[in-house]
Every structure is written in C-alpha cells, then in structure tokens.
Amino acid sequence: QVQLVQSGGGLVQAGGSLRLSCAASDRAFITYGMGWFRQPPGKEREFVATITWTGGRTYYADSVKDRFTISRDNGKNTVYLQMNSLKPEDTAVYYCATYYSQNNPAYWGQGTQVTVSS
Secondary structure, X not given: XXXXXXXXXEEEXXXXXXXXXXXXXXXXXXXXXXXXXEEOOOOOOEEEEXXXXXXXXXXXXXXXXXXXXXXXXXXXXXXXXXXXXXXXXXOEEEEEEEEEEOOEEEEEOOOEEEEEEO
C-alpha cells in the first residue's frame, strides 16, 4: 500500500520561511498529481496547492498564492511546499495527498505542525 512520509514544519516567526516535503512510496498511486491541504485550529481542512505529475501544472488557494510555491521531483515521488512570508493565520497542521484527479484526493500523509508566531 502507498505510504506518504512528510518532513519539515516547525515554529517560525511571522515573515519567515519553511519548506515541507512529502515522499510517496509508489508512483502508481500518483494518478493525477500531489498536493497540500491544511487544517487550522478549530477549522476544517482546506486546500492549499496542487501540482500535476506529468505537466507540472500548479494550482493555489487565493490565501497562499504569491507566497507559497509547490514543486515536485518525479524521480523521488516527492512533492515540496516552499512557504515564504509566513503569517500567523498560516498556523495549521499541513497534510500532503495523492490525487485521482484535480478535485479527488486519495491518500494522505501523517500531517506536520506549522506554527507562525507574531
């Protein structure tokens, strides 16, 4: 079965940067692409960014566009999220996922905490 292992996260001050990584164990489960979601305290999980695996097309939530950059390494079955100009409202548990299609996530990573202090 597919395994998604996340790394990165931590505590940073507002305006700082973090880079998240997520490695999938099997390319066969990356049907469409990989992406990132987050769940702020007391709120539901929300979409952050997606990248398609063949064409490298990217999609971003309005709240993170121009600050976050999603990228991939196809040879390592790995997706990254570079987060710059972090704000306290970016504080959340971040999850990576594989996609059957652009709006159909399938498998999830274990999550990693990102905390941005003011």
